[in-house]
Amino acid sequence: MNFIKKISIIILTTLLVFTLVNGAAFAQEKIIKIGTLFPLTGSCALAGSRCKAAVETAVEVINNSHPECDVPLAAQEGLLGGYKIVLVHADHQGKPDIAKAEAERLFDQEGVYTIVGCYNSACTNPASMVAERQEKIFMCGCSSSAALTERGLQYFFRMAPTDKTESIEFCDVIEWMNGTKGANLKTIGIIYENTEFGKHAADEGKLAAAEAGFEVVVDVPFSPGATNMNSEVQTLKAKNPDVVFGACLGGDYTLWVRTMKQMDWLPKMCLNYCTGYQDPVITEQLGDDANYFMGGTGYAPEFAELMPAVAAVEKIYQEKIGVPFDSDSIQEAVATFILAQAIEKAGTLNYDTVRDTLYANEWNSPLSMGGKVAFVSGGQNAKAMSMITQLQGGEYKRVFPTELSTDEVIFPMIPWSKR
Secondary structure, three states: OOHHHHHHHHHHHHHHHHHHHHHHHHHHOOEEEEEEEEOOOOOOHHHHHHHHHHHHHHHHHHHOOOOOOOOOOOOOOOEOOOEEEEEEEEEOOOOHHHHHHHHHHHHHOOOOOEEEEOOOHHHHHHHHHHHHHOOOOEEEOOOOOHHHHOOOOOOEEEOOOOHHHHHHHHHHHHHHHHHHHOOOOOEEEEEEEOOHHHHHHHHHHHHHHHHHOOEEEEEEEEOOOOOOOHHHHHHHHHHOOOEEEEEOOHHHHHHHHHHHHHOOOOOOEEEEOOOHHHOHHHHHHHHHHHOOOEEEEOOOHHHOOOOOOHHHHHHHHHHHHOOOOOOOHHHHHHHHHHHHHHHHHHOOOOHHHHHHHHHHOOEEOOOOOOOEEOEOOOOEEOOOOOEEEEEEOOEEEEEEOHHHOOOOOOOOOOOHHHO
16 A cells, blocks of 8 residues: 555544544534524613523523522423523614514524514514524513514414503503592503504504593604603693503603603603513612602512512522513513423424424413413413502502502602602
8 A cells, every 4th residue: 555545544534533523522512592682782771681681590590400499490400301502692772674684693694493582572573573484483571562473473472461461451450540549530641662562552552542431632652762752741741641651661761751850740640561660770760750650560579479489580680680580571581481391391392393382381480470371373471461560669569450469559640849
């Protein structure tokens, strides 16, 4: 055998061994890549960062043994006999076009199995359509536009209540106040960001008000990320509705509240959708100005006795982000836990099998109010619950329904000049 032939055999043998060794190592790598898609910059960055941390918290519990956490999968390590979840984070900046592009990148370039997101309904819509076209699962925690689960999608799943259910609940509160407190509330105003979330919230608010016999006397859209809301608040003030429904996210909520203070105007009652009202950081920033507003709330630290399993998981979360769960972020943790349970129960990563498993079962969910998650056609969680709270002294006091309430509503809202 000549020298060149010997060298060729050695090189080929080395390459074969290298390929076999690395192929075996790759085959043994048991990971499930999950993308997160939240607003990590822009006016909703605080909320997006907390949602991202919530998914990270759920993955920490799923990947590692956490027997102190009384939630499904906490006692084991990983899924399907040793698979670990690896997260790939993306920032949609609160912009629908970027959300679509980032969803495509996460699936096509990063190779993620699924996406959890997007906080903003306007971004969840196009991003989840990317998943649907690829027949891949999209897990949505807190985006609240009712339209998202009315599109007939097969691979989309949402945990939180919708603007439709919250609108009905708002009108129930008004009727309760009129019937038991003699509040004499008759007229409603609606202020909302001019996005999918805001417009659908306003539409649902109008429908619920009409069915309950209340008059919507003014509806005021605004551009998200606004730097001035003087004209919008002036429009509300001129019509002076008894109640205002608010659909203002992040910094827009702060600006709206502070502008009302500058103009020395408040309605008798203000009820907020899944908005800046539920944000504990914004509440702290506003101080006393945040008090007496109300809204639908799926979780607050004041709910501890209703949801005792949250505490141990929340401890891990706070180590990551420095604040407790809020109504929105906890839903993203729920979305991650429910997906993981479905994969484990299905015994496979096959998309259709996991999707069918999600639909076919009622899931234990100690981080959800009511403790259960179950999906109906379109992907809505039929067990989604919230209650009405009012900020009093910077705390989310439970005021409705009465069987779960701890405090009386302070009514009407205390004027700015008397605080």
